Amino acid sequence: MNPVIPVSAHSDAAPLQTTAAASLSTIHKALLPLGVVLFDWLFWREGGGVNMLVFTLFVLVVQFVLLPRHAAVRRAGSFWLMVGGSLFGAAMMAVYGSAVAALACMASLLMLLGYVNQPHLKLVLYALLTAAYSVAQAWLRALAGVRAPRNTGAGMRRSWFYGRLFLVPLGILGAFHLLFAVANPRYEALSSQALARLGEWLARLLPDISFGHLLFIALGFLVTAGVVVVVPVYYFADHESRFGEFVRRQRDRVASFGVRRPDFGFRTTRMLDLRKEFLAAAAVFGLVNVLLLAVNAIDINWLWFGFEPAPGFDLAQFVHEGTYVLIFSILLAMGIVLWFFRRNLNFYAPGLPWLRWGATVWVVQNAVLAASVGLRNYYYILNSGIAYKRIGVCFFLLLVFFGLATVLLKIWQRRSAYSLVRLNSLAAYAVLLLLAAGNWEVWIAEYNLQARFRSVDIGFLLAMPGRTLPTLVAHRSALDAAAHLTTADEYGNATTITAAVAQQQLNKVVVEWQAHHRAQTGWQGFTYADWQAYEQLKNQQ
Template identity: 30%
Template sequence: MNNRKTLLAFTSIAYSYLFYQQSAGINFLVFTIIVIVGMLIFQPDLIKNKTWQIVAIGSVLSAGMIVFHHSNLSMIANFCSLTLLIGVSNHQDSSVYIGFLKGFVSIAFSSFKITFENFDEYILNQKKLEKKGFTIQKTTAFYIIPLLITFVFYLLYASANPEFGSYFQLPKDIISLQFCLFFLVGTMMSAGIYYQFFGQQLTEWDITLPNTLIRNKQKEKKIFQLTILKVENTKGIIVFSMLNLLLLFFNFVDFSVIFSDQKLPKGLHHSAYVHQGVNTLIFSAILAISIILYYFRANQNFYSRNQWLKRLAYIWVFQNTLLLIGVIFKNQLYINEFGLTHKRIGVYVFLILTMAGLISTFWKVLHQKTIWFLLRKNSWFAYFLLITSSFTNWDSLIASYNIHKASQLDVTYLLNLSDNTLPALKTLLIHPKVNLDTKVFDYTYLKENEYYKSAPIITQRVFILKQIEAFEKQYKAKQWQSWNYADEQIFKQLNKQ
């Protein structure tokens, strides 16, 4: 118990030291390593578990990508990975979705749980003590703890209303209210690492759910069940036959447009063309998986005369794959014309996830798997995709691709991306074919830490120069906790002659 409290105190102090008034950088990697080492000190057996090992490696890799790329996606990947790591550390056999849920709830609520449990313990102990006089325990229970709780709420109210906070300011050279609140939040989140909110019941329930279907045998109802299976099989064949014919005609028309002269139908723009394709794919994929899960449930999977139902289901999955390929072509046409954006990259991510869902559904029918098999495998795939996606510096890629490959360059969109685009934006300052005289709002202009209600209007050229100037100023003022390789390379490229 004391070991756990010591680890919590050390982790909270490390969190405050690494992140207070710092930006993302090597601090994420150091903190991730501290969390992993702390878990191993508290639970040495974790090192033997493959699930925990995989998630721990994913956490370190995502933290390394923060240092290397300094991107928002890598920070999201690191947070999700650490949350999952906390969840699986409590029970290593948890599925990804259960582990993430347990980790997230533990981070959010474990501190409240242990606080109230300790408070209740103090109260119960008082009943065993003498009624007269004030012992140390009584003083703590009735005075110190209420004062601490009151102080916590004071910090919250002071941060919400500076005017209120000004009436009760502490000397700045002694303590900072802002730091106290930051340290408190760090302690509350760190509590989830060593104190789990959930017990083992949720994971034990998850473990009991099988991946492979088991035939339900009931001899007294055998004839009746065979009749039901036969009827459902026939209905399934009719439904899949009609849907396959409909989707076949749709795919034929869709690919005819794509492979004719790659021109869009009259009155249809690229944006609407892609969005319609994605919306159709979403509906079709959900419908395909839902119908397959319905008709291939329970004993229908073991019905000896379901061969045609299976074949039609395979064709349905294949045709949905063709629909997915069609959306890929549409999205690429959109990108070739107008360049990359986060949303257009997000379409590809969705397509990859949809493909994984279709493949796993095909595997479910082929090998008689359960819906829990689909959830487990697809949640693992989503986790791996998130981690691997953080390996790419997407903002830098978007800027480079749009400047050199896109038919139409949207400079205003590039101005709203991260500092990773600054080297590419600097090349536009001397680009002979790019006009930077377009007016934009200067949302970087601040006054008293608040945006102007009406931001100043400046040219794109001035906006880029101000962004470069602001980045260089921030870079020079950074401490070691905020160091990252990406910013260092950006600074070097911006200062090349």
């Protein structure tokens, strides 16, 4: 039996998909074991690098092979966006091997599968959820589609049936085991001992395959099944089809049962309700504009021109607490605008111009507030160096400015909340790709080891990936010149160390990383940044 093409509510050319009742086609039966073997070969006991690029190419080839030539997804711009994003994230994995590049690559591939499942989706979040739901069921569909060989006896077919049936409770058992292991440390310790003994028994039974390796192969099957077998998921596409890009006027629905009734009473009631809502909105925008004007005036006078922290001033508390509160205030302001402009107030002609200008002034003032947050973060970086959260705040503020711009579109173009979510989701995805393109750890090390910083968190720098080590070795003198060197103990508490101890720790980390790099004989976990760092360290010694 060949795979069937289910008819979607949104497309007459849905992608090639299998059903629970259908057996797998020949190409599916070939791709499933190929994907499992490839996954195991690329990732077992290997770090992330070129292997992510190779597996990404495998996923893309599978999609193009399985998709019908005239499938609607081939004409969807979102599909090609995710193809480009997946290749870009995988390329950055081959270059840097960073966690954010891995996240960008995996998110792009997952959303790609979502758009293959439902080509007419627009929200990247719904594409992500669609793919996740499909992948979660794909392994069951794959097992249901695999049949026992026809030339075997009834006993073999019966064993095959019960063997597949046993995998479902086994998967549920594994899920509950993970939950209990996280919640109960004692259970986790005892179960680890039991699994270790089971692994030793399997190691004697199968010398070349350990219990952990078997679990990894099972993971490879789950991933490959999600890539090869597409389970139709219509819920999120159907839910998205109810939304539009613009707000529409809503009229009261009064049952008439075929009799036309005078509606002047209802019309008067509607106008009174809109007038009350307008007065509430005008009061909110007017009062908060005055309050926000006072806050912005203080910040501009204090932060924008010639800010110098006084001796003993707690800059960390000033940035952390103030930044979080101000960001929450901005998000709350955006939510209030969305609330008031959600329905018929967009069409209230008597007060709409005043309301729009009041909301616009509020949005602009929130942009000024966001700029003040950026200045707080800038002063912290200027005085204390760069950390991951400080970089995150910078990019989050970029999203805030973009979000405020889309709020202006909602105010003046009657955009819907769905439109804003769609645009801001794409902006968040673009920021994720932008973060994946950066060699942030090396840039952090170069900045934090400047001679003007009297305090250096050497423990933070040594915990970074190995590609930062040439930068640390090149700036050894900064460790000797620093007045205050800190590292973290086993409990996470900051501890002050001497420059000599810091140099010893740096030498130890360099030797261990070089030995680890030489021990990697396979190419799967290769990254260009690590290779470059290893060559630089050889030249520096």
